[in-house]
Amino acid sequence: MIFFKKSDLEKRAKAGDVSAILELARKGKREKAIKLLEEKENDPQLRKVLFDLYLEEGKDLQAYRLVEKYGEDVGTAKERALVAERIGNHDYAVKEYLRVGDWESLFRAGTILLAIHQPERALDVLQRSLSIAPPSERQKVEEKIEEAKKRLGLIEEKKESLLEKFRRGLKKTRESVEFGLIFRGRKVDDELFDELEEMLVKADVGVKTAVTIVEDLRKYAIRKNIKRSEDLKEETRKLILENLRGSEEKLEVTVEKKPEVILILGVNGSGKTTTIGKLAHRFIREGKKVLLVAGDTFRAGAIKQLEVWAERSGADIVRKEEGSDPASVVYEGMERAKEGSYEVVLVDTAGRLHTKEPLINELRKIKKVIQKHFPDQPSEVLLVLDSTTGQNAVQQAKVFKEALDITGIAVTKLDGSAKGGSIIAIWKDLKIPVKLVGVGEGIEDLEDFSAEEYVNALID
Numbered sequence: 001m002i003f004f005k006k007s008d009l010e011k012r013a014k015a016g017d018v019s020a021i022l023e024l025a026r027k028g029k030r031e032k033a034i035k036l037l038e039e040k041e042n043d044p045q046l047r048k049v050l051f052d053l054y055l056e057e058g059k060d061l062q063a064y065r066l067v068e069k070y071g072e073d074v075g076t077a078k079e080r081a082l083v084a085e086r087i088g089n090h091d092y093a094v095k096e097y098l099r100v101g102d103w104e105s106l107f108r109a110g111t112i113l114l115a116i117h118q119p120e121r122a123l124d125v126l127q128r129s130l131s132i133a134p135p136s137e138r139q140k141v142e143e144k145i146e147e148a149k150k151r152l153g154l155i156e157e158k159k160e161s162l163l164e165k166f167r168r169g170l171k172k173t174r175e176s177v178e179f180g181l182i183f184r185g186r187k188v189d190d191e192l193f194d195e196l197e198e199m200l201v202k203a204d205v206g207v208k209t210a211v212t213i214v215e216d217l218r219k220y221a222i223r224k225n226i227k228r229s230e231d232l233k234e235e236t237r238k239l240i241l242e243n244l245r246g247s248e249e250k251l252e253v254t255v256e257k258k259p260e261v262i263l264i265l266g267v268n269g270s271g272k273t274t275t276i277g278k279l280a281h282r283f284i285r286e287g288k289k290v291l292l293v294a295g296d297t298f299r300a301g302a303i304k305q306l307e308v309w310a311e312r313s314g315a316d317i318v319r320k321e322e323g324s325d326p327a328s329v330v331y332e333g334m335e336r337a338k339e340g341s342y343e344v345v346l347v348d349t350a351g352r353l354h355t356k357e358p359l360i361n362e363l364r365k366i367k368k369v370i371q372k373h374f375p376d377q378p379s380e381v382l383l384v385l386d387s388t389t390g391q392n393a394v395q396q397a398k399v400f401k402e403a404l405d406i407t408g409i410a411v412t413k414l415d416g417s418a419k420g421g422s423i424i425a426i427w428k429d430l431k432i433p434v435k436l437v438g439v440g441e442g443i444e445d446l447e448d449f450s451a452e453e454y455v456n457a458l459i460d
């Protein structure tokens with residue numbers, strides 16, 4: 001009976017019954033509804049419905065095709081601008097946003113202008129936005145204005161050095177584990193070594209590593225006949241650094257490749273999307289054209305979150321609706337990357353560890369899709385690990401290693417707990433180079449890993 005009803009509905013829809021087409025879409029047969037509407041897009045009313053469906057489904061390219069063909073006859077000016085922004089027609093997007101002229105549209109226009117390296121125009125537009133923005137939104141606009149001013153050299157950029165960044169990131173660790181106190185006027189005896197070992201374990205460097213470091217230090221003290229703890233500091237620093245030898249590698253991106261695809265893996269909540277947002281910002285500041293691909297389709301929130309980062313950083317984005325096949329989103333992403341000659345493509349993924357086999361298969365499939373388009377990509381498979389989860393992070397990594405060859409690790413939330421030593425444990429256990437470190441939730445809180453500065457900040 002139900003089957004009958006359904007096919008009846010489809011028949012009516014096929015015959016051009018508008019309410020039947022809409023009913024079809026409501027019932028989840030969106031693809032079918034879209035197909036039927038596409039045949040009838042000459043009808044202005046149906047064209048509008050089609051445009052809305054495209055937007056909901058994340059079919060930005062198709063939506064943009066309608067905009068190009070029918071102009072103001074589809075969507076609102078803001079929607080048209082948003083579609084243009086997402087697919088990377090920046091000039092059109094800016095023009096439309098300026099025409100709309102509310103604070104938010106001006107803000108969007110300013111952000112795009114910054115991303116396409118027109119800071120002067122950006123500043124002008126953003127100041128106009130600020131003058132009409134509601135109080136609750138002013139901070140957001142002010143931040144962008146500051147960025148524009150920095151780019152124009154109107155205000156000095158207070159550059160935090162790498163050491164300062166790591167020091168800030170390790171603040172909680174240093175507050176909880178005060179290495180500094182040990183190396184200040186203490187007698188060198190068993191108690192001192194025991195305490196140091198305890199501290200290292202507390203900072204989460206791993207028990208074995210802590211024991212080895214302290215054993216070596218003990219031998220050193222005997223050999224050199226050291227009596228004051230001050231004289232052990234430098235050797236401790238060296239011994240820890242020794243444990244990180246080989247761990248440091250840069251995330252290199254060459255623009256000749258066009259594109260370099262970076263695949264981001266990690267369990268939910270580890271910081272993938274945030275790291276992608278920060279990376280997008282970094283690459284755009286370097287003058288690169290950046291595309292984000294929303295491969296985490298499991299939760300609608302995850303897609304939205306990546307959209308927000310795309311808007312914040314000025315990157316373009318390929319996304320589909322919640323529940324889509326991640327590989328198909330990646331497929332569209334690669335097509336877009338090719339057409340738009342992007343230099344960097346950042347692919348977000350879902351990390352639902354409790355479904356281990358499906359996860360592994362999904363990631364392998366994504367890689368295959370990437371390689372179908374670009375045989376020598378992804379250039380990086382970056383595993384994001386949450387430093388606050390300690391040994392758990394290492395266990396998680398093993399599952400991902402089973403799925404794909406990981407080329408680098410991004411350690412996040414260094415600032416989030418007292419487990420700042422976990423980078424050492426992660427390196428010792430996995431022997432995969434640490435390329436990036438997250439030291440906060442801000443867009444600039446991502447750094448290349450430097451073993452030396454890290455250890456300096458830890459021990460200081």
Ligand SMILES: Nc1nc2c(ncn2[C@@H]2O[C@H](COP(=O)(O)OP(=O)(O)O)[C@@H](O)[C@H]2O)c(=O)[nH]1
Nearest residue numbers: 268269270271272273274412413438439440441
């Ligand atoms: N303090 C701090 N929080 C972070 C950092 N990186 C990510 N987060 C936060 O961790 C949470 C999960 O991050 P998200 O990027 O959504 O993780 P995903 O599920 O792997 O995509 C968010 O609330 C982020 O703001 C970091 O370096 N420091």
Ligand SMILES: [Mg+2]
Nearest residue numbers: 272273296302
């Ligand atoms: Mg995410």
